[in-house]
Amino acid sequence: MSTFATLTNHQIRLAARPVGTPTRANWQSTTEPVAQPPEGGVLLKTLALSLDPAMRGWMNDAKSYIPPVGIGEVMRAGGVGVVMASNTPDYCVGDHVSAGFGVQEYLALAPLDFKRSGLVKIDLNVGTLTQWLNVLGMPGMTGYFGLMDVGQPQAGETVVVSGAAGAVGQTVGQLAKIKGCRVVGIAGGPAKCEWVVKELGFDACIDYKAGPGAVRAGLKEHCPKGVDIYFDNVGGEILDDVLARINRKARIIICGAISQYNTTTAVQGPKNYLSLLVNRARMEGIVVFDYADRYHLAVAEMAGYLKDGRMKSKEDVVQGLETFPEALVKLFTGENFGKLVLQVASE
């Protein structure tokens, strides 16, 4: 036990709520001694953290599906790590786990906090550490349940997904292909679009940065039979462009609206919403945590696709806890290529 007292836990805390895009001034670096594992609990070492667009929302003092991070609190973050010490037979030293680690190097959890923090063992024979933050982790679960439960894809239908080269988007597009759909991605820049088509097997990908009207023209060209499912990760004008091309009984999955997360004015809502009326279509939001009881089923299915090569998982790994403030912003500039992961330590 005494060995842990000599270790230091580096942390990143929320120092101030941002206006617009977060900067280093919104964060504070702190240190404290590593805590002992509580009675019946565990001490975990963070290996890698998931950097998510949702983090921007958690920095706001606003009502949401989860309370905001308080000023002075360790920033909330999901991650993967390893058990360093255990006072329960349920977890052994050396077990790999996924949990809500927070942006810090160590986490001591009492048994009462196991469920709240989403503590579960992960099997590195099924997927790598970073795949457990991507296709087999929260973004993969979002893509899976958003597409399958809300979208309910039928073979032959046309599925459009924005943020196509990102974490959620790559799962959605590949899964929709596996389910027999025509899949058109929307992503920023030729490199991402080429990867989505050549590596992931999408039927086409529209570069929304190619110029004014690029999305509208691309949808016309690549969705000649209209759009049956739109998996929306970005909101804004792209949502309006897709709404203009939906089919009767289309399903629009509102997963996120990253184009709006740093806005300092009112969020831009859809102007073309009457297309839902005309087409008897529906638009439905999804929060991944609602499906926690069924994650294991989706993981089993997707692990099968990873194994047989029908699904690929691309992660963009940034090094070092201290780079967190700058790394997070990459999500909003589109600098991440694949699931953005912050590597905090090696085993």
Ligand SMILES: NC(=O)c1ccc[n+]([C@@H]2O[C@H](COP(=O)([O-])OP(=O)(O)OC[C@H]3O[C@@H](n4cnc5c(N)ncnc54)[C@H](OP(=O)(O)O)[C@@H]3O)[C@@H](O)[C@H]2O)c1
């Ligand atoms: N509802 C839920 O439960 C849930 C769970 C997880 C994620 N989400 C949402 O799903 C979406 C994708 O998350 P992710 O983790 O997979 O992130 P990601 O796609 O891996 O990364 C974010 C990407 O968004 C794109 N982007 C940034 N600003 C944009 C803009 N103004 N217009 C269009 N695209 C923009 C960038 O790609 P380009 O280079 O292509 O622009 C960037 O790489 C987010 O909206 C997130 O909030 C929701």
